[in-house]
Structure formats: structure tokens, C-alpha cells
Amino acid sequence: MRRFLAGLALVLVHAAPAVAQETAIQFGGLAQDTSLPVEVASDALDVNQGDGTAVFTGNVLVTQGEMKLSSQRLRVIYGDGSDGAGRISELRASGGVTLVNGAEAAESREAVYNIDAGEVVMTGDVILTQGQNALSSNRLVIDLNNGTGTMDGRVRTVFQPGAD
Template identity: 30%
Template sequence: MTLRLPCLVTAALLGLGMLGPGTALAAPDDTVEVEADRLDLDQRAGTAVYRGNVHIRQGKMRLRGARVEIQRNDAGELSRATAYGQRAWLRHQPDGQPQPIEGEARRIIYHVAERRVELIDQAELNQGGDHFTGGRLEYLIDREVVQARSDVEGSDKQRIHMTLEPEE
């Protein structure tokens, strides 16, 4: 199932790409704040793993999870951010939009080069009265497209459900 949703603004999920210097998506004056109980950093591998009630904030973006893994490419740029938890969560208030976009899932992955966000396993995506649930929700940022599927590897089928509020 593929839906074009102009109300889901590109900036909403860009926030996941704004996790550090070297990413073209970050606003230069937006400080990144990370709170966690533990950090394991491997400079050679280009990974950072935050554990224990992880909260990441930058500008209007919020990302939370029990564990968040950040991976960088050979150039030191963010290549992927993955949040895990019983309910990993993201929120962003897009400029010019009255309602924030919020997403929850057991796993949230932002693929920087592809400019794509995946919400996997018991996934939910909300903006205002519009609500999407399913096993896997993908948001293609540049195209403003949501793809929803009921199949999640290793899990029971989680059927897709969508509720759209009429525009005023």
C-alpha cells in the first residue's frame, strides 16, 4: 500500500538525520543534546551506541529509545540512526504545520543517503487526526510517500490501519 501524503512534511522525519556535525541536514545553530545511561563509542568502526532511556534533542526534533545506534560512513558523516525499545519514539514539529508528526515502533531507522525512515514492528505514525498503524511504515522523505506493510520478519502479521481526518 502506497499513499501520497502532502500533510507529512519532509522536515518532519529529517530530524533523525540531524544527529551530529557532518550531516548536511543539520541546522548549524541547533545543538544536539543526548542523555543516556551508557555510551559505547567505537571511532574505528564509526559507531556509537547509547543505552538506557536515551533522549536525543535537536531543535524541534526529539528521538527516544531504550537503545540508539549511530553509524557513520568513511567520511565521518551520519549514515544511519536506529532507535530500539518497547516503544521507540520520534517527534518533530515541522515549520508551518500546526501539528507535530509523531511516530512510534519497536525499531525506528533513518537511512541518511536514501532519505528514508522505517518504523518497524507495531509501527504508528500520526499528524493531527491522521493516524497510520502496521507492521512496517516507511516514509520516503523527498517524495513525501508513506508505504505501509503488514509483514514484519519474525512476528505475527500486523495489518495496516489508516484513519484520515477530513480537511476543513
């Protein structure tokens, strides 16, 4: 009986990633006050007044409160109209994106941070670590206002026994 249960557990563990196509995640550490100032540092900056964008390249580091986002390239899009002039509306990061807040970290190829919506969408080989636990997928959507998120596109997980 014990061998049967062990075998069944093994089959279920290996079948779980194949079944999981979308997973809801609680991001206690990734809740963020999106009204805080956004600071950007990089090796170079190119500003285009015509289309209202700025492109930071090389060792880009974005900081907002406790949250940090790093990448090799960051395109900053400013708000339209008189009420949004000079106000950042969206950040588009590419080239090895890492998002860290507290003990939680996520990595991906690209990320889009919609500041008005308080939402970060990470795409391409996404890996999320929460303590000793790790999850991977093709896409991760994080709601920074309430600290929740959704992973979809071939979700796989590794949970460490006894970990939070």
C-alpha cells in the same frame, strides 16, 4: 434504503483494513532538511573506534531541525572511507521509538534512519497519528526529502469525521 446504505457502509469500513496491504501517505509535517546537524543526548555512550560505531543508551533523544526521535537505544554508524570519516551515515533506534515532527508522530519498536538517503524505516507495531487520524501497520517508510511515506503489512486506519 437508508438501512441498506448504512449496512453497506459498515461492511465497507470493516473490509477496508483487510484489503489495504500498502498505503501511500502524505507527510507534510515530516518533510525534513536532512543536511541539518544531528544532535544526540542520552544517559550513556559507548564508542567503538574499531568498527566505527557509537551506542547511546537510556532516554535517547535525537534532534535534527524540528524533527525529534526518541528511544531507549541508538546505534550510530559512521561513513566509510576518507570522504565519510566522522560523518554519520545511519542511525538505528530500538526500544520504544517515537518520531515527532510538527503535528505528526509515529511510534514503533525499531527505526533505521539512513541520513544520506533521507529515509526513515520504522518496523514493528507502527502507529502513525496525523492530527486526530491514526494509522497502524507493520512497517512505515518515510521519505524525509519530499514528505511522503508508505505503510505496508496489514494497514489499519481510523479517520475522524471532519478531521483533516
